[in-house]
Amino acid sequence: MIEGIGRDAEWSLPAAFYRDEERYARERKLIFEANWLLFSWSERLREPGDYVTGQLAGYSIFVIRGDDGKARAFHNVCRHRASELLREEAGRCGKLIVCPYHSWSFKRDGALHKAAEFGKDATFDPDEWGLYALDCEEWRGLVFVRIRREGPSLIEWLGPVVDFAAPFPIEKQHYFTKKERVVDVDWKTYGENYLECYHCRAMHPGLCATLDIDRYAIDVHPEHELFHLHAPGRAEGLTQGCYLYRFPFLMLNLYDWGSSIATVEPMGPGRLKHINWYFFEDVSPEKAEANQQSADWSAQIITEDLDIITGVQRNLNAGVYTRGALSKAQEHAVIAFDRMAVEALERPGPRRVAAE
Template sequence: MTEFRPTATTYREGSKTLPGVLYTAPAILADEMERLFAKTWNCVGRASRLEKPGDYFVREIAGESIVVLRDGKGTPRAFFNVCRHRGTRICREDSGHFNAAIQCPYHAWTYALDGALVGAPGMQEVEGFDRGEYPLHAAALAEWGGFLFVNIARDPEPFEKVWAPMRGRLDRFGLERLQVGHRAVYDVGANWKLVFQNYSECLHCPTIHPKLATVLPYQSGANDLTEGPFLGGYMEIKPPNVSATMSGRACGRIVSGDIPESDRRRAYYYTLMPNLLLSLHPDYVNYYLVHPVASNRTRVESEWLFHPDTVADPKNNIQDAIEFWDLTNRQDWDIVERSQLGVGSRRYTPGPYSPRESIPAAWDREYLRLMGRV
């Protein structure tokens, strides 16, 4: 049985914030790209974005351009966006559709949707040339809860092993069946770690989020994941509110009939290393993909997910949930941008975490472990 512990009870005495250089130095970000993002399972979005065979979108992971597509058999795949002829980047657009094949724009080397080389003009004149030796370089891909994950390492740790703590944990929300109702992209002038740390605690909520604080009291926080790459738990939805919306009312039908009564007055929040923030409410789910752009800049992509019936019925008010978190997000981005300015000061030194900040402190410990700094 899952055990939830009040936030303050998992606090480690002496926990402090990270040194300023970890938020400001370009060399640190370059090291993070190699040690974290190039070796772990990055969420690249929802599988539903690939509606039919041939659909694709492009993601950047640790400086690598990766093409994520659905092949002719309906299987999602990921390939490095690099032609095997002379290394040309194949896809120019961020998303699109391949008509049965992928063709390099330079010398027309052509690949099937499974990555196999099927055409190489002029190479018939090369003795011993074997098309079978030149497929597109594949990246490992996995699916969980309707989300797609890509690992660009040559020998990645199996997704099933890495994701074991999450297996079955959120099945009751029926994530794979939910439908995207809204998408937003935010450009945040702060280091990506500040985004994760801010998401991980609500001690700041009464001052930064007065609206949220009336719905989700920060003292109600309890967590079932308190150490490691996956962290988080729930907050109680304060009556008479029944959801985290501007009105306090449900914005549509419950996301899944499998959600027990005890979860229908709770909102769950998890940080999933290295780039996914996942927020689950009784009537909707929203998530954030965190993309470091520079040591002081982060792009955050967010989507709001609903039961298909909620999206289909115009009588439902999904905007009620969208506006709640868009307001909260913008408040968060403003304060983490101010944090970025502060940690760049010559006089900044690591400060003490409080017991109410036990989860960002745990996140820092895992980050330092993965970076080889402990």
């Protein structure tokens, strides 16, 4: 029993953990860089030369489809003077990636092609001076990237997600729309809210009308850092499916007819971008209105969450609230999530070598 709150509760994380710059820097290195992170979807990379740019764990990166059909990820930085190489959100480059600053060029596999007009006596090893590569793998039409180039394969990292998702036709579903919002909320504040339905009756009347909230459950798989959320639906409809949260912030809501797939891009302590993509098997014009209604229904639940936890984050920042009590019955998944966030910072960090 923890003194002051009884045997049925545990202490929350200290409020300072959600606003501390130094702690966030460690989270970036030891959590965001170390895990596979959702970046894009494969339909955006149909042909060799197709690319997608974006931010991941605070880095500017891009993924490009190679001549061999493989998707590769690189830091979006020229090896000459650190210019961003690709500045559009998505597109298709020619046979070469040409820096817009001084015209250095790189092949689609990242190797240096030419240091333009550098002098006839200058020699650069194409591989040694190639682009800074990242780990990149695809799974069922989704593109994942890992900043730190060590660790388990994507399939190993996904673990039980692979079997949970197996019955759902993800590859047959096509991108329909997205919803992105930047909010003053820490990534842990968001994750904790996602992993409990203690608030559902007060906050989500629409969700409660479709799910049997009395039977809502979250199964925790700590060895895989995975949460399986489930509840019977009151009727056939939008909420029949499989709901998964893979630490630190991969969210998969899978249905026979479509998927809501989400992640967050942490932008600093107490700030993030929430990213939600909606996929449907039928994206014909005839289904556009119904698909939009489905996406809007999902987005409304997220809006309800973001509205309340933005206020939570303000209070975590203010300094009055220091920590609270978590219910082992209602918030056991929050307790597990917090433990993962703490233990990840206690593991040995990446090793530095003399060449660095």
